[in-house]
Amino acid sequence: MVNLDKKTHVGVVGAGTMGSGIAHVAAAYGHAVSVFDTDAGARKRAGNVLEKVLDRLVSKGRIDAAAAGAIKERVVFVDKLDALAPCGLVIEAIIEDLAAKNDLFTKLESTVDEPSVLATNTSSLSIASIASACKHPERVLGIHFFNPAPLMPLVEIIPGIDTSEKISGSTRSLIDAWGKTTVVAKDTPGFIVNRVARPFYGESLRILEEGIADVVTIDWAMKQFGGFRMGPFELMDFIGNDVNYTVTESVFNSFFHDPRYKPSFTQKRLVEAGRLGRKTERGFYDYAAGTPAPKADEDEARGREIFMRVLVMLINEAADALFWQVATREDIDLAMTKGVNYPKGLLAWADEIGLDEVLRRMESLQHEYGEDRYRPSPLLRRLSGAGETFHT
Numbered sequence: 001m002v003n004l005d006k007k008t009h010v011g012v013v014g015a016g017t018m019g020s021g022i023a024h025v026a027a028a029y030g031h032a033v034s035v036f037d038t039d040a041g042a043r044k045r046a047g048n049v050l051e052k053v054l055d056r057l058v059s060k061g062r063i064d065a066a067a068a069g070a071i072k073e074r075v076v077f078v079d080k081l082d083a084l085a086p087c088g089l090v091i092e093a094i095i096e097d098l099a100a101k102n103d104l105f106t107k108l109e110s111t112v113d114e115p116s117v118l119a120t121n122t123s124s125l126s127i128a129s130i131a132s133a134c135k136h137p138e139r140v141l142g143i144h145f146f147n148p149a150p151l152m153p154l155v156e157i158i159p160g161i162d163t164s165e166k167i168s169g170s171t172r173s174l175i176d177a178w179g180k181t182t183v184v185a186k187d188t189p190g191f192i193v194n195r196v197a198r199p200f201y202g203e204s205l206r207i208l209e210e211g212i213a214d215v216v217t218i219d220w221a222m223k224q225f226g227g228f229r230m231g232p233f234e235l236m237d238f239i240g241n242d243v244n245y246t247v248t249e250s251v252f253n254s255f256f257h258d259p260r261y262k263p264s265f266t267q268k269r270l271v272e273a274g275r276l277g278r279k280t281e282r283g284f285y286d287y288a289a290g291t292p293a294p295k296a297d298e299d300e301a302r303g304r305e306i307f308m309r310v311l312v313m314l315i316n317e318a319a320d321a322l323f324w325q326v327a328t329r330e331d332i333d334l335a336m337t338k339g340v341n342y343p344k345g346l347l348a349w350a351d352e353i354g355l356d357e358v359l360r361r362m363e364s365l366q367h368e369y370g371e372d373r374y375r376p377s378p379l380l381r382r383l384s385g386a387g388e389t390f391h392t
Contacts, residue, residue, distance in 0.1 A: 004089055004117065004174040006030045011087035011112070013104060015039070015077065018121060019093035020046035021149030024053065027074040028150070029178045034084055035077045043077040050075060053150070081111050089174070091143055093121040096246065101125065102133035109134045117167055119143040124194055124250040127160035127187045137162040141171060144191060146339050154339035155180045156191050181338045183331035189254035192327050192335040194247055196346065198261055199313035201244060204232035205264035213297065213306055215284045220296035221303035226311060227343035233284040237277030241270050241284075259373040260317070311349070312361045316377050318346035322390070323379035329390055347390035355384040 010026040012019045015037035023033045023046075037043050054068040076083075084090055090112055092104060101120060108118055118140045120130050131137035142158030155175050159168040172182050185191040190198070204218050213221070219231020236244045245267050252261040270276070270283060277283030285294070318332050327335070333345020350358050359380055366374035383389065 004170045006177070008088040008174070009034070009086050011036065011084035011090035012093060013037070013081075013084070013090065013108070014093035015042040015046035016093065017049075018145065018147055018149060019091075020050055021147065022091055022093060022121065022145055023075050024050055024071070024150045025145075025178055025180075027071045031074065033075045034087060035075060036079070036081055036084055037077070038079065040079065043079070047075075047077055081107055084108070085111055085113070087112055087116060089117045089119065089171070091119045091121055096122060096125060096250070098125055098129055101130050105130060105133040105140065109136065114139070117141070117171055119171065121145055124190055124247050124254070126189075126254070127158050128162070131160045131162060138164040139167060141168055142185075142187070142191070143171065143175065146193070152339070153179075153181045154193070154335060155182050156185050156193065156335065156339070157182050158185050158187055158191055160187055181334065183327060183335045185331070185335075186324075186326045188324070188326050190247070190251045192321065192332055193339040195251060195326070196314065196317045196321055196332065196336060197340055198248060198251060199310060199317055200232050200340075201236055201248065201267075202261070202264065203310045203313045205266055207306060207309065208233075209264065209266055213302065214294075216294040217296040217298075217303070218306055220298060221306040222310060224298075225304050225307040229341050232310070236267070237283035237285055237287075239277070240279055241267055241276045245271050259371060260375075262373070308361060309365070311353075312358050312365075313374075315346050315350040315353075315358050316362055316380060319350070319377035319380045319390070322347065323377050350380075351389040351391055355380060355389060359384045 006029065008031060010031045010033045012023045012033060012035045015035050019035060023035045027033045035046065051072065054071060057063045058065050058068050090108055092101065094100060094104060105118060112118065114136065120127065120142050121144055122130065122142060123144055127140065127142045131140035134140055137160060140160055141163045142156065144156040144158060146152035146154055157168065157172045175182050183192060189195060207213060207218055208215060215233045219233050222228045222231045230238065245263060248261065248263045252263055255261050274280060275282040278287055281287045321327060321332055322329050329347050333347050336342040336346055359376055362374060362376040
């Protein structure tokens with residue numbers, strides 16, 4: 001059994017934004033890190049980005065020059081998979097494609113010594129499906145970082161159906177030692193964050209498509225009355241509509257087309273038109289220089305209704321995640337505050353509002369639309385009927 005500690009040589013596959021960010025985190029905590037990518041240009045870009053990030057940290061006084069130099073020396077970019085052979089932990093951060101990941105894990109298993117841990121940074125694919133490519137699936141698990149990895153505190157630890165408990169525990173302890181906040185999630189579509197957060201986007205898109213309010217007004221309502229740092233459309237543009245849509249579609253398909261996760265035609269058409277958000281200068285908003293900022297219709301009553309409709313859908317999703325034992329109530333609330341910067345944990349927020357009020361609003365939506373999309377979680381019904389809360 002491999003002992004994961006500060007002496008563990010860490011391997012990263014993929015020199016993109018996420019892979020290089022994970023390498024930075026591991027090297028900052030003293031690990032020797034080897035980053036493999038077949039693309040020489042990607043390796044060079046990742047090295048340049050790491051150097052710029054470290055220089056910026058030095059200029060801001062967050063680390064000294066000696067520490068920055070040590071981190072740079074610990075990270076080595078390699079062009080052969082065999083260079084990862086000495087690694088005790090390898091984290092894959094390539095494209096979200098199951099066939100590509102299966103092929104990689106088959107090669108990794110024959111390259112890296114058997115006691116070593118093989119991890120995937122997938123945000124939505126099944127850990128069991130990825131591990132199925134290996135003869136020893138017990139050494140495979142999910143370690144899901146959030147972008148940018150050096151800054152975002154949350155990491156989801158996702159054991160597969162065959163993952164060894166010792167490997168899960170040892171891996172979580174290691175990531176904790178890297179200064180991250182870890183939560184454990186069941187291997188279900190979207191894990192915690194990408195499952196529970198779907199209504200933030202999906203219900204906001206539904207409100208837009210119904211003509212209840214425009215993009216800027218919905219964003220204003222969520223920030224003004226909910227205290228969210230970014231509105232849903234601002235956030236989709238920031239993430240990239242292609243990325244956000246792909247995750248939504250993956251979760252929808254993985255849940256056997258449950259209408260609660262149904263993708264939006266509006267977002268699909270933006271993706272098809274190449275309006276991906278900030279990276280293309282057009283998405284839900286126009287980011288071209290000189291474009292005037294649109295103004296929200298700041299009607300308080302309507303704004304509060306928009307906010308509450310999205311919020312109760314989020315709470316209902318969190319309640320269902322708890323009902324199906326995806327994670328503990330503490331980890332669900334922690335994941336949403338640390339992973340996507342929600343102002344409050346959703347289950348704690350529900351307790352504050354009152355479960356009767358959340359249930360009333362969900363039942364009203366279900367009655368109005370007659371859609372299974374708005375079915376209240378059985379746990380929400382159960383606790384409300386018993387006069388209990390999520391945190392009692």
